Amino acid sequence: DQGAGPDDPLGVTATPAQSRDYAFKLLVAFAVTAAGGLLVKKLGWELDDAVAPIAWALIIGGFWMIAAEHFAAKRAQVLGERSTITWTVAILVGIAQVVAGVFPGTSRSGATIFVALLAGTTNRAAATEFAFLVGIPTMFAATAYELLDVVQAGTAADEDWAAFTVAFVASAVTAFIAVKWLLGYIQTHRFTAFAIYRIVLGALLLLLVPAAA
Numbered sequence: 043d044q045g046a047g048p049d050d051p052l053g054v055t056a057t058p059a060q061s062r063d064y065a066f067k068l069l070v071a072f073a074v075t076a077a078g079g080l081l082v083k084k085l086g087w088e089l090d091d092a093v094a095p096i097a098w099a100l101i102i103g104g105f106w107m108i109a110a111e112h113f114a115a116k117r118a119q120v121l122g123e124r125s126t127i128t129w130t131v132a133i134l135v136g137i138a139q140v141v142a143g144v145f146p147g148t149s150r151s152g153a154t155i156f157v158a159l160l161a162g163t164t165n166r167a168a169a170t171e172f173a174f175l176v177g178i179p180t181m182f183a184a185t186a187y188e189l190l191d192v193v194q195a196g197t198a199a200d201e202d203w204a205a206f207t208v209a210f211v212a213s214a215v216t217a218f219i220a221v222k223w224l225l226g227y228i229q230t231h232r233f234t235a236f237a238i239y240r241i242v243l244g245a246l247l248l249l250l251v252p253a254a255a
Contacts, residue, residue, distance in 0.1 A: 067132040071176045074136025076183060079143060087144055093251050099147030100244030107237035110156035118164035125168035131161045135176055147244075150177065152236070166228045174221050185210075 118124075138157040142150040151173055158169035192198050 071136040078140030096147035097247035104240035114159035
């Protein structure tokens with residue numbers, strides 16, 4: 043049972059059983075993220091958002107992307123082209139989202155995509171699609187959680203809801219365009235360009251740290 047394929051993440055042409063299987067795995071990944079996120083929030087785990095740690099996270103993440111893609115390619119040579127999202131992949135993607143949320147400068151999409159690749163989903167398009175689909179309910183849930191805090195704090199009347207709505211719609215549209223472009227890009231390209239971008243940006247931020255201090 044291969045489930046939804048790389049060109050059919052939502053299971054449009056899949057059997058009902060395959061579609062349900064894919065949907066349940068999305069649900070499990072989201073549930074792991076939600077539970078982990080609430081636990082992190084309850085324990086008060088929050089790292090400093092100073093420039094230096096973020097810069098180092100960008101640099102380390104860039105080298106991680108290069109290494110992870112290398113090892114994922116080696117794994118693909120052994121396993122072959124696999125588009126299947128296993129239960130292990132779903133759980134690990136959920137955990138990766140929590141880790142990315144704890145460490146400032148960590149790419150949520152990068153962490154989840156490469157975890158999926160290393161865990162056995164060797165098709166880059168399939169891994170990317172699953173990572174971004176899991177991210178949709180995660181972002182909605184995070185937004186709803188913050189809105190609930192605003193309402194409970196009694197400051198809802200002070201918020202600029204028109205600006206919030208415009209920003210929300212704009213981010214949703216640009217995210218859709220970006221994801222659509224990325225899915226086409228990775229069909230014929232590696233993630234190396236994004237890794238180099240992170241390393242260069244992180245290095246520039248480190249150079250600017252003394253000036254910002």
